[in-house]
Amino acid sequence: MAAIATKDDTSGGALGHGLDGYGIADVKALPYYKPTPADISISNRTPSDKKKIFFKNVNIFDSTGADIYPGDVLVEDEHIQKVGKFEFSPDADTLVIDGHGKKTLLSGLIDSHTHLSWNNSPTLDGLTSLPIEEHVLHTAQSARTYLDCGYTMCFGAASAQPRLDLVIKQAIKSGMIPGPRTLANCQEITTTGGAIIPSISKFADGEDAMRRAVREFISLGVDNIKLSMTGDYVHETMGSEETYYTLKETRAAVDEAHNRGKRVCAHARSAASVRLCALTGVDVIYHASFTDAETMDMLEELKDRIFVSPAINFPLESCNGAATPFGLTPEMAAKKGLVKEVEVACEVMKEMHRRGIRVLPGGDYGFAWAPHGTYAKDLVHFVNLFGYTPKESLLAATALGGEMMGYPELLGKVQPGYYADVILVDGNPLEEMELFQDTSRLHAIVINGHVHKNVTAA
Numbered sequence: 001m002a003a004i005a006t007k008d009d010t011s012g013g014a015l016g017h018g019l020d021g022y023g024i025a026d027v028k029a030l031p032y033y034k035p036t037p038a039d040i041s042i043s044n045r046t047p048s049d050k051k052k053i054f055f056k057n058v059n060i061f062d063s064t065g066a067d068i069y070p071g072d073v074l075v076e077d078e079h080i081q082k083v084g085k086f087e088f089s090p091d092a093d094t095l096v097i098d099g100h101g102k103k104t105l106l107s108g109l110i111d112s113h114t115h116l117s118w119n120n121s122p123t124l125d126g127l128t129s130l131p132i133e134e135h136v137l138h139t140a141q142s143a144r145t146y147l148d149c150g151y152t153m154c155f156g157a158a159s160a161q162p163r164l165d166l167v168i169k170q171a172i173k174s175g176m177i178p179g180p181r182t183l184a185n186c187q188e189i190t191t192t193g194g195a196i197i198p199s200i201s202k203f204a205d206g207e208d209a210m211r212r213a214v215r216e217f218i219s220l221g222v223d224n225i226k227l228s229m230t231g232d233y234v235h236e237t238m239g240s241e242e243t244y245y246t247l248k249e250t251r252a253a254v255d256e257a258h259n260r261g262k263r264v265c266a267h268a269r270s271a272a273s274v275r276l277c278a279l280t281g282v283d284v285i286y287h288a289s290f291t292d293a294e295t296m297d298m299l300e301e302l303k304d305r306i307f308v309s310p311a312i313n314f315p316l317e318s319c320n321g322a323a324t325p326f327g328l329t330p331e332m333a334a335k336k337g338l339v340k341e342v343e344v345a346c347e348v349m350k351e352m353h354r355r356g357i358r359v360l361p362g363g364d365y366g367f368a369w370a371p372h373g374t375y376a377k378d379l380v381h382f383v384n385l386f387g388y389t390p391k392e393s394l395l396a397a398t399a400l401g402g403e404m405m406g407y408p409e410l411l412g413k414v415q416p417g418y419y420a421d422v423i424l425v426d427g428n429p430l431e432e433m434e435l436f437q438d439t440s441r442l443h444a445i446v447i448n449g450h451v452h453k454n455v456t457a458a
């Protein structure tokens with residue numbers, strides 16, 4: 001199906017140029033935008049937190065690329081101090097957590113496409129069915145669920161109401177409620193007629209309206225801007241291969257966000273939309289299912305500045321019978337084009353993996369058949385569907401998470417100087433990637449040096 005609204009030249013041509021001769025080389029030269037240190041910091045430590053945590057006799061997956069090795073890890077206040085073999089005598093202000101040589105310590109995980117405010121609705125428009133007061137509580141519950149599941153990093157991918165992500169992020173930062181380090185988003189920005197879910201969308205048409213929408217959201221205090229550029233085969237009539245943005249609109253939105261140092265993520269399933277993202281400097285490309293060969297070359301050129309997040313679990317569960325109780329059978333999913341999209345997307349992700357493009361797990365949890373709490377299925381999908389080794393899947397969920405959050409020197413690894421965002425799991429995740437799906441296997445969860453969970457003493 002041809003794109004219906006690529007009014008400008010999005011072909012890219014041999015040089016990867018769009019309008020005005022602006023092309024991939026210009027995008028490559030853009031600065032690397034990232035949140036401020038304050039945006040990713042939290043103040044959640046309580047008087048019951050000891051000054052030090054000594055993880056003794058653990059197996060360490062440090063996310064540097066090294067194999068798992070035995071050792072100890074010392075946390076002091078908010079940071080990891082020592083990793084490996086060293087002498088240490090615990091004092092009265094030290095919590096000792098013993099791995100007995102069997103448990104694995106690793107960085108907390110990332111969800112690269114988080115919807116804290118999705119309320120496990122069985123319908124698309126049901127995402128806004130709750131009164132705002134109940135919706136705030138539900139959003140807080142999702143944040144806690146992420147942390148309960150070992151997720152310490154969430155990259156916001158749109159909020160059902162303008163300020164839901166923002167207020168929950170602030171509550172997490174102040175220590176009022178438990179949750180991951182969060183980059184907050186607002187509503188999805190889309191064009192007239194381009195909303196997959198009108199009730200969660202902000203409409204903008206043309207360059208001026210795009211700039212205005214982005215400015216409004218930045219004035220609220222968001223970290224990320226979300227563009228919804230294409231349809232989605234889960235929708236009755238708006239297919240994944242339809243593109244609703246023009247090049248000029250995309251560039252206006254991206255330029256405006258970048259002017260303020262903010263990053264843009266985009267729901268972009270069609271080949272034309274992924275190309276628009278490449279030509280305009282969209283920072284995070286969601287789905288990218290139908291990326292064609294020429295656009296794949298562009299993404300490879302940009303691999304040091306872009307991230308791709310396929311969010312494959314939702315369409316996959318839509319096809320495999322999980323959605324049947326909610327009225328979407330596998331037969332219907334095939335007819336809609338979802339089965340084809342999953343097949344094509346898996347091949348595209350295998351190719352991105354081969355080319356070293358940064359693909360991250362997570363995404364679109366919070367629907368009835370892909371509910372909150374099941375996030376770690378993505379780690380298995382990367383292995384089973386995209387050809388990742390278990391180690392590569394875990395690196396994508398940790399080290400690449402630190403890169404996507406903008407602080408690879410502080411987040412996503414178990415190394416001295418990093419934030420003490422670590423989880424202790426029962427077993428070896430490289431041999432049993434499914435263990436993350438069972439929270440009873442998560443024996444300790446620490447974020448910012450604060451003990452969120454510790455059942456090792458029991």
Ligand SMILES: [Zn+2]
Pocket residue numbers: 113115157363364
């Ligand atoms: Zn989404």
